[in-house]
Structures are given as structure tokens and as C-alpha cells.
Amino acid sequence: MSIDWSGVSHVTKVDPAEDLPADLSVLGHTDLVIVGGSDGVTEANSLDAIERIAESCDVPVFQEPYSASHVSSDTIDAADFLSIPAVYNGDRANFVAKHVEFFAEAGKKPEELLGASIPVVGDLIASKGREAVADLTENVLAEGYVVQNLDSKAAAESGVDRTYSPDEVAGAALATESFYDFPIFYVEYSGTYGGPEDVEAAAQYLEDTALLYGGGIQSHEQTTEILDAGADAVVVGDCFHDDPAQFLDTIP
């Protein structure tokens, strides 16, 4: 499947394990919302966040899980897309194993699900039949990720123990577009501003793949610097949770 990124330059990452601002109307100024975090995420808090956002504003909502247990037929129905990270500089679980686990879960037979305590993704088949698996896979996007802040929860969760040089970032971007054919390449500096260098390195190789940068964006100037470096969109997370008024300054 494909997304039209031409109208998307500002993305908000909402952590479902954190408190959401009471007034979510500021999300009317962003182009896309991703619901996902790196600690304390559950199916229940993901579904709650997705539904509250969808009720509050008319923007596409992605769910970005780091475990199959965050996904259910309810979250799939509520979100527009599932975006699943594949972390180049992470451990094997985060480039291969979690993905196989997710799709194995989706393909389970109904009798294997008896007694499941949460509405796992496998209940798709139990409740809606095997054709629901095809519907699911149409709504799954892979994100090629490079995690560049070793002190972040994202690095800990994905087994990252080394950051990439700009040349390696460029190589990962080229692989994303020309080899893996993922629709998204994500430069992740979660919690700190990494500047434009990695974005410039990646942008030279990306034509069809959308280039996202996230990490430490708190101002219009930072947004502009990253977009000028070649990113399709900035991703803003902490600033949304911490200071919704400041968050408005990050809008291009």
C-alpha cells in the first residue's frame, strides 16, 4: 500500500503510556498522529489513545507497536494503519523476530486462541474469518529505523548499542528504498535534537520512501532546519505531552 506524503510535513507521536493533554484540539494542526511509545505500552492504553484522538480531530492515526501484544482487532479497526519499526542498528528481535511473531499471531487458528486473556491480533480469524488477515496486511507499513540516541528508551527497547555514522545512515536509507522496499525511513533521536546531518545523508538516496526525523523538536527553527535538510516530515513527541502551547511553535 502507499501513503501520499505530499501533504504531511508534521507528525505527532503520542505515547499512550503517558497522560494526554485534556484538550486534544492542538492535534488539528498536525498532519498525522502516531500512537506508540517505548515503555509501559499496552493494548488497552493504545486503544484508548487512538479512540480519543480519532474523536478529537480529523487526522490519520497510525499505531506503532513494539510488541504484538499491543495490537488487537479493536486497535486495527480504530487506527488507519499499523506502522511497525524494523531497527537496523538494533538486535535481531527488532529486525526479524518480532515481525515473525506478529504475523504468526495473526495467522493463528481460532482454537489456539481459546482462553486468551486479551483480544490478541489472532482473534481476527476467530471473529472475522481468514480474509481478515488479508485486510490486516494491507494496513501494515514497515518503517526502516535508525535509533541514534543511546540514552533513549527506544534504544533500550530495541537493543541498540551503537549509533550509525552518517555514511551508515545513508546506506540504511538506500537499503530501505532499493532493497527492503519499506515505505518509511525514520531517523530517531528520541529525547534529544540530533540536527540535520543524518537527514542530509539519508535524503540523497530517497525518492519514493518517506523520510521522517524525530527527536527533541521544540521550535519552528528546528522543524525548518530538518525539513530544509530533506526530511518529508518531523515527528514531535515529548513537546506535545509536556507543553501543548510550545508544541504549536513546531508546526511548519
Ligand code: 1GP
Ligand atoms: C519519538 O521521534 C519521536 O519516537 C519524537 O521524539 O519525543 O524527542 O520529540 P521526541
